[in-house]
Amino acid sequence: xxxxxxxxxxxxxxxxxxxxxxxxxxxxxxxxxxxxxxxxxxxxxxxxxxxxxxxxxxxxxxxxxxxxxxxxxxxxxxxxxxxxxxxxxxxxxxxxxxxxxxxxxxxxxxxxx
Amino acid sequence: xxxxxxxxxxxxxxxxxxxxxxxxxxxxxxxxxxxxxxxxxxxxxxxxxxxxxxxxxxxxxxxxxxxxxxxxxxxxxxxxxxxxxxxxxxxxxxxxxxxxxxxxxxxxxxxxxx
Numbered sequence: 001x002x003x004x005x006x007x008x009x010x011x012x013x014x015x016x017x018x019x020x021x022x023x024x025x026x027x028x029x030x031x032x033x034x035x036x037x038x039x040x041x042x043x044x045x046x047x048x049x050x051x052x053x054x055x056x057x058x059x060x061x062x063x064x065x066x067x068x069x070x071x072x073x074x075x076x077x078x079x080x081x082x083x084x085x086x087x088x089x090x091x092x093x094x095x096x097x098x099x100x101x102x103x104x105x106x107x108x109x110x111x112x113x
Numbered sequence: 114x115x116x117x118x119x120x121x122x123x124x125x126x127x128x129x130x131x132x133x134x135x136x137x138x139x140x141x142x143x144x145x146x147x148x149x150x151x152x153x154x155x156x157x158x159x160x161x162x163x164x165x166x167x168x169x170x171x172x173x174x175x176x177x178x179x180x181x182x183x184x185x186x187x188x189x190x191x192x193x194x195x196x197x198x199x200x201x202x203x204x205x206x207x208x209x210x211x212x213x214x215x216x217x218x219x220x221x222x223x224x225x226x227x
Binding site: 004009032034036041042043044045046049051090094095096099100101103104105106 | 117119153154155156157158203205210211212213215216218219220221223
């Protein structure tokens with residue numbers, strides 16, 4: 001069965017600084033990988049997804065993620081955070097078997113002025 | 114605007130009562146889903162439906178029930194059998210398989226047992 005680990009529960013970053021959120025997955029086949037963002041009290045919105053091709057994926061809101069098969073990782077990055085990036089971020093892996101989408105526990109990002 | 118509407122936003126339930134959470138979508142998506150969100154646990158799938166009048170249990174279906182009588186609607190009932198119902202509930206839909214397609218989410222319902 002697939003699983004997703006987001007090692008950092010909380011991250012605090014200053015506005016204008018760079019941000020990197022870690023995601024490690026476990027899946028036997030080639031995975032579909034997703035990053036979603038959730039603003040407080042809201043639903044989730046897709047930032048980006050990866051299945052094949054270029055391992056550096058561009059998403060919305062200036063985010064990008066890099067797939068590293070050797071490390072089973074799919075880390076999310078943003079070069080310069082804005083106060084509006086304060087939210088919870090979820091990494092997810094999709095598996096064809098059982099039509100499943102498994103989420104990590106999430107990383108909550110706090111942006112300091 | 115197309116999207117998913119969940120209601121109510123906040124819901125309070127007395128122990129022993131059943132409550133129904135509403136989810137309506139106007140995206141014309143075939144598949145709909147219910148997730149439960151607890152702090153630090155990510156999202157866990159309760160039930161899903163890929164077509165009208167058909168639905169399947171997810172990972173944590175015990176104490177919940179659903180119906181899918183219309184393509185647009187997928188209500189979730191939290192029954193008195195659910196031992197710990199206090200949580201944030203999210204409804205989602207996809208046009209295509211969940212494992213490889215963008216899921217669109219509603220704004221959620223926060224259920225509290227009092």
